[in-house]
Amino acid sequence: MSDAFALLVVGGGPAGLAAARGYRAGGGAGPVAIITDEHRPPYRRPPLTKELLRGESDESQLPLEDDDWYERSAVSLVSGRVVALEARDRAVALSGGRHIAYGQCVLTAGAEPTRLPVPGSDHPRVRVVRTLDHMRELHRSVTPGEPVAVIGSGFIGCEISSSLRMRGHPVALVSDEAAPNARRLGAEAGAAIRDWLAHDDVDLHLGAAVERINHAGGVATVCTGEARIPCRLVVMATGVRPRSELAAAAGIELADGAVPVTSAMRTGLDGLLAAGDVCRADNAAAGRPLRVEHWGDALNQGEIAGRTAAGEEAQWDSVPGFWSTIGRRTLKYAAWGDGYEHERFERHRDGGFTVWYGGGGRLVGVLTHQADDDYERGRDLIGKGATWN
Numbered sequence: 355m356s357d358a359f360a361l362l363v364v365g366g367g368p369a370g371l372a373a374a375r376g377y378r379a380g381g382g383a384g385p386v387a388i389i390t391d392e393h394r395p396p397y398r399r400p401p402l403t404k405e406l407l408r409g410e411s412d413e414s415q416l417p418l419e420d421d422d423w424y425e426r427s428a429v430s431l432v433s434g435r436v437v438a439l440e441a442r443d444r445a446v447a448l449s450g451g452r453h454i455a456y457g458q459c460v461l462t463a464g465a466e467p468t469r470l471p472v473p474g475s476d477h478p479r480v481r482v483v484r485t486l487d488h489m490r491e492l493h494r495s496v497t498p499g500e501p502v503a504v505i506g507s508g509f510i511g512c513e514i515s516s517s518l519r520m521r522g523h524p525v526a527l528v529s530d531e532a533a534p535n536a537r538r539l540g541a542e543a544g545a546a547i548r549d550w551l552a553h554d555d556v557d558l559h560l561g562a563a564v565e566r567i568n569h570a571g572g573v574a575t576v577c578t579g580e581a582r583i584p585c586r587l588v589v590m591a592t593g594v595r596p597r598s599e600l601a602a603a604a605g606i607e608l609a610d611g612a613v614p615v616t617s618a619m620r621t622g623l624d625g626l627l628a629a630g631d632v633c634r635a636d637n638a639a640a641g642r643p644l645r646v647e648h649w650g651d652a653l654n655q656g657e658i659a660g661r662t663a664a665g666e667e668a669q670w671d672s673v674p675g676f677w678s679t680i681g682r683r684t685l686k687y688a689a690w691g692d693g694y695e696h697e698r699f700e701r702h703r704d705g706g707f708t709v710w711y712g713g714g715g716r717l718v719g720v721l722t723h724q725a726d727d728d729y730e731r732g733r734d735l736i737g738k739g740a741t742w743n
């Protein structure tokens with residue numbers, strides 16, 4: 355295999371694959387390689403906390419492309435871990451000592467899960483879920499019927515909690531929020547999600563911070579104030595941080611821990627672009643930089659980076675958004691994601707609802723359940739800068 359590529363992609367997630375696709379779609383004809391430290395082709399991550407965790411799908415359904423696509427598209431897969439980004443020399447160094455030169459590089463290293471800085475959080479009985487290997491470890495570590503505690507009430511924590519209940523586990527969800535996702539989505543939306551989880555028999559421990567996790571005799575105990583929650587396993591779903599250390603070591607000044615890029619996904623270093631969870635990108639429609647951690651936006655940004663590398667004029671100007679499935683209920687969310695001042699909750703007759711979010715005199719977000727027309731209309735209005743009324 356060549357040790358020089360016209361386009362080198364560092365990271366095998368959705369943004370990485372989309373960068374290779376975008377480069378080819380934009381007319382890029384040079385050799386392309388994707389370096390992945392997971393030692394497998396890029397795959398779909400959303401099912402990890404939903405269908406795959408519930409046992410409703412298997413790993414064969416995860417790959418984003420079949421093996422033939424890489425040969426047809428002349429995209430090489432390199433298994434390894436990049437330990438240095440030598441931007442001035444346009445090369446990367448791998449942990450085994452190999453150096454690979456590039457004409458242009460797209461950094462799509464993604465993000466990694468964080469753990470609460472409390473005693474006991476680094477014990478083997480405390481798991482995180484981000485990759486297929488994490489999911490395999492979770493399956494090996496606990497069997498149906500054994501109790502699990504999930505720490506964190508964001509979308510991932512809620513998805514995992516309901517999926518584990520559907521798989522036959524007693525589940526306790528622990529969070530310092532008064533209601534799941536209340537800080538992000540507001541009190542009424544948080545209350546709706548809380549009711550869904552309660553209906554699914556998830557044991558909710560809300561409004562108290564985790565102080566420590568004790569471990570003794572094969573049992574983990576999550577301690578929050580006066581509560582003591584015993585379990586077989588703890589899953590920590592407390593957020594992620596960008597894997598931006600390569601860029602920082604190469605001389606890029608980070609923005610809130612992420613790699614700042616233009617709307618065309620260019621960094622401040624010649625020949626280096628970045629996309630996906632690792633970056634904070636200018637959004638041409640929003641008129642400001644945004645930090646998002648959504649699957650669809652990683653695909654979008656990756657494609658833009660690839661097309662930019664191929665010489666096309668491309669820019670990120672779409673409204674960020676994603677879907678979340680909690681049990682059998684789907685939420686659809688689109689928003690600039692950097693805060694709101696007003697919210698309006700509308701309940702629909704069929705059990706669905708819509709939440710509209712406003713800020714700075716504009717519509718800045720929409721959340722829906724069983725209201726797809728509102729979601730599509732809201733996303734369009736947000737992108738057009740519609741006024742809040």
